[in-house]
Amino acid sequence: xxxxxxxxxxxxxxxxxxxxxxxxxxxxxxxxxxxxxxxxxxxxxxxxxxxxxxxxxxxxxxxxxxxxxxxxxxxxxxxxxxxxxxxxxxxxxxxxxxxxxxxxxxxxxxxxxxxxxxxxxxxxxxxxxxxxxxxxxxxxxxxxxxxxxxxxxxxxxxxxxxxxxxxxxxxxxxxxxxxxxxxxxxxxxxxxxxxxxxxxxxxxxxxxxxxxxxxxxxxxxxxxxxxxxxxxxxxxxxxxxxxxxxxxxxxxxx
Amino acid sequence: xxxxxxxxxxxxxxxxxxxxxxxxxxxxxxxxxxxxxxxxxxxxxxxxxxxxxxxxxxxxxxxxxxxxxxxxxxxxxxxxxxxxxxxxxxxxxxxxxxxxxxxxxxxxxxxxxxxxxxxxxxxxxxxxxxxxxxxxxxxxxxxxxxxxxxxxxxxxxxxxxxxxxxxxxxxxxxxxxxxxxxxxxxxxxxxxxxxxxxxxxxxxxxxxxxxxxxxxxxxxxxxxxxxxxxxxxxxxxxxxxxxxxxxxxxxxxxxxxxxxxxxxxxxxx
Numbered sequence: 001x002x003x004x005x006x007x008x009x010x011x012x013x014x015x016x017x018x019x020x021x022x023x024x025x026x027x028x029x030x031x032x033x034x035x036x037x038x039x040x041x042x043x044x045x046x047x048x049x050x051x052x053x054x055x056x057x058x059x060x061x062x063x064x065x066x067x068x069x070x071x072x073x074x075x076x077x078x079x080x081x082x083x084x085x086x087x088x089x090x091x092x093x094x095x096x097x098x099x100x101x102x103x104x105x106x107x108x109x110x111x112x113x114x115x116x117x118x119x120x121x122x123x124x125x126x127x128x129x130x131x132x133x134x135x136x137x138x139x140x141x142x143x144x145x146x147x148x149x150x151x152x153x154x155x156x157x158x159x160x161x162x163x164x165x166x167x168x169x170x171x172x173x174x175x176x177x178x179x180x181x182x183x184x185x186x187x188x189x190x191x192x193x194x195x196x197x198x199x200x201x202x203x204x205x206x207x208x209x210x211x212x213x214x215x216x217x218x219x220x221x222x223x224x225x226x227x228x229x230x231x232x233x234x235x236x237x238x239x240x241x242x243x244x245x246x247x248x249x250x251x252x253x254x
Numbered sequence: 255x256x257x258x259x260x261x262x263x264x265x266x267x268x269x270x271x272x273x274x275x276x277x278x279x280x281x282x283x284x285x286x287x288x289x290x291x292x293x294x295x296x297x298x299x300x301x302x303x304x305x306x307x308x309x310x311x312x313x314x315x316x317x318x319x320x321x322x323x324x325x326x327x328x329x330x331x332x333x334x335x336x337x338x339x340x341x342x343x344x345x346x347x348x349x350x351x352x353x354x355x356x357x358x359x360x361x362x363x364x365x366x367x368x369x370x371x372x373x374x375x376x377x378x379x380x381x382x383x384x385x386x387x388x389x390x391x392x393x394x395x396x397x398x399x400x401x402x403x404x405x406x407x408x409x410x411x412x413x414x415x416x417x418x419x420x421x422x423x424x425x426x427x428x429x430x431x432x433x434x435x436x437x438x439x440x441x442x443x444x445x446x447x448x449x450x451x452x453x454x455x456x457x458x459x460x461x462x463x464x465x466x467x468x469x470x471x472x473x474x475x476x477x478x479x480x481x482x483x484x485x486x487x488x489x490x491x492x493x494x495x496x497x498x499x500x501x502x503x504x505x506x507x508x509x510x511x512x513x514x515x516x517x518x519x520x521x522x523x
Contacts, residue, residue: 138285138362139386140407141423141444148445148508174409174427175447178512207429207451211514239429241452241515 002029003036010043128153128160135163140173147179155187165196174206181212188220202228211245218249226253276306276349278356283363286385290354290367291392293376293413298383298401304365306352309376342368371395396431405444422446422507428453437523440465445508454516461522464506469498469520471513477520 006029012018013026030037131153134146147167153160164187167180181200187193197220201213210232217225232238233246280286280302288294295309340347345355345368353369367374371394381387386404391397396413399406399420407425408415414432417424422441426433429451436458440446448455454473459465469475481500511518 139405139423139444140388140425141405141446144425144447145444145508173407173425175425175449178427178449179447179510206427208427208449208512208514211451245514 003033006030006033006036007039010040013040014044014047128157132159132163135167140176143167143171143173143176144179147176147183151183151186155190158192161187161190161193165193168196168200169203174208177204177206177209178212181209181216185216185220188216194220194222194224198222198225198228201225201232207239207242210242214242214245214249218252221253223253226250229253274307276352276354278304278306278349278363280304280363280382280385282361283358284361284386285388286363286365286381287388287390288365288379289390289392290365290374290377291371291395292367292374294389294391294395294397295376295378296387296389296397296399296402297378297380298399298403299380300383301380302382304363305380306349306354306365307378308352308374309378344368424448432456437463439463440507440509442507445510447510447512449510449512450514450516452515453513454519455511455513456519456521457511458521458523459502459509463502464504465502465509466505466507467498467500467502467520468508468510469518470511471518472515473513473517475518475520478522479520 006026009018009022009026013023016023018026030040131146131150134142135150137143137146147164150160150164155161161184164180164184168177168184171177171180177200181197184193184197188197197213197217201210201217204210204213214229217229229246229250233243233250238246286304293309340351340353342353342355345357345366347353347368348356353367353373355364355366355368357364357366367377371392381402383401384404385402386406387399387402388407389397389399389409391408391410391413393411394413396410396415397408398414398416399408400418401420402417403421405423405425406417406420408417409427410431411428412430413428414434415426415428416433417426417435419436419438421437421439423444424435424446426435426448427450430453431450432453432455433448433450434456435448437460439460440463442464448457459479467479467481475498479500479502481498511520
């Protein structure tokens with residue numbers, strides 16, 4: 001029983017990591033017990049053998065074989081993952097470039113979209129400058145958007161009214177002129193607007209605009225329009241359907 | 255070596271195609287302004303060039319005799335033309351004999367027909383799908399187009415306007431010509447306006463189109479959409495103006511259809 005406990009402490013004793021008390025206990029026991037002494041000697045001998053044993057080195061042949069096999073293995077792996085063909089490499093760059101381009105263009109598009117919505121919002125808020133700028137836009141549809149949004153202003157905004165009259169007189173697109181005439185109806189209490197509508201009736205070549213103006217002028221009871229309307233009715237080149245509109249609307253001005 | 259073959263092939267294609275087709279690269283062009291008072295047919299394609307050709311589709315038997323005469327005249331005139339070039343009061347022909355003037359200003363390309371209407375039997379153009387178009391068919395021309403996704407402005411006097419599979423924004427106007435527009439979907443960016451003085455207007459919209467619709471005519475409106483009917487307030491206008499204002503699918507972009515006297519047909523797609 002005692003021997004077993006002592007023997008358990010042998011390893012630590014040999015490593016001299018036992019406390020001083022425990023170490024002297026072991027030595028005391030060793031002197032009295034030959035069995036344990038023998039056990040310790042055996043253990044010492046075993047450890048000595050372990051220490052004296054040199055580490056066996058693999059032959060250089062093996063090392064060479066291993067290195068070669070590894071190189072082959074690496075080469076095989078590399079062939080699979082990274083194409084050595086330079087043409088394909090070029091394609092890869094192209095793909096990367098395309099991806100970058102896609103991201104950038106998506107970003108720019110988003111930015112532009114945001115810009116458009118911002119303009120649309122500002123127009124809804126009634127930002128005068130935005131409307132005036134948009135009235136000069138290259139796109140007819142955008143100019144029409146501006147003309148319609150000009151409805152929200154009051155008759156005191158002479159700049160807006162002036163810009164609308166400009167559209168009525170000079171816009172190349174018939175639909176923009178039509179929209180301008182229609183919006184100007186809202187400001188028809190202004191003399192400037194009435195003058196412009198009469199002048200436009202005398203000069204506009206488009207029959208659609210002519211008909212719109214005939215209807216507007218009779219609606220606002222503009223008696224000064226009587227003379228140009230009667231003249232149009234007399235003119236031979238006035239199309240029959242425009243004359244029909246004149247005949248329909250003239251009586252309301254008399 | 256390969257490149258040289260390609261070049262030779264390219265040059266020979268141009269030489270052989272010269273009489274029938276004219277091509278123009280559209281790099282940096284966002285908008286095309288086209289003016290011609292003949293029958294104009296526009297087709298959309300996934301290309302980045304303009305292809306211009308004479309339209310031979312309607313050279314029916316009726317025209318055959320006349321055409322032959324025409325050709326004989328041409329043959330006879332060929333010798334007389336030798337060493338001379340055609341000049342036009344409207345500008346310089348830079349389309350190798352097609353009689354068009356093509357001028358690029360910034361991102362806008364102006365394609366102007368220099369020949370009068372009676373010298374043409376219609377033209378056909380193939381253009382990029384998403385290009386913005388401004389087409390003026392003059393006094394006698396008509397417009398037919400299909401598949402464009404950009405903004406389109408079209409105007410004619412007596413000719414028809416026919417658009418298929420477009421998205422808008424559209425600004426179409428005619429005095430007496432028929433208008434027939436079939437939308438694939440409706441762009442919400444800016445208003446769509448379609449107007450005519452006397453003729454009928456036929457518009458087809460996808461059922462789920464979001465729009466603030468306004469229809470005005472003294473003719474009759476036919477539709478299979480559910481529109482809010484105008485409520486009578488006091489006496490009707492003497493001129494009999496009819497104004498239908500209605501939201502489609504809770505509202506969206508403004509669509510304004512106006513014919514002074516013609517009927518309006520609004521269909522679901």
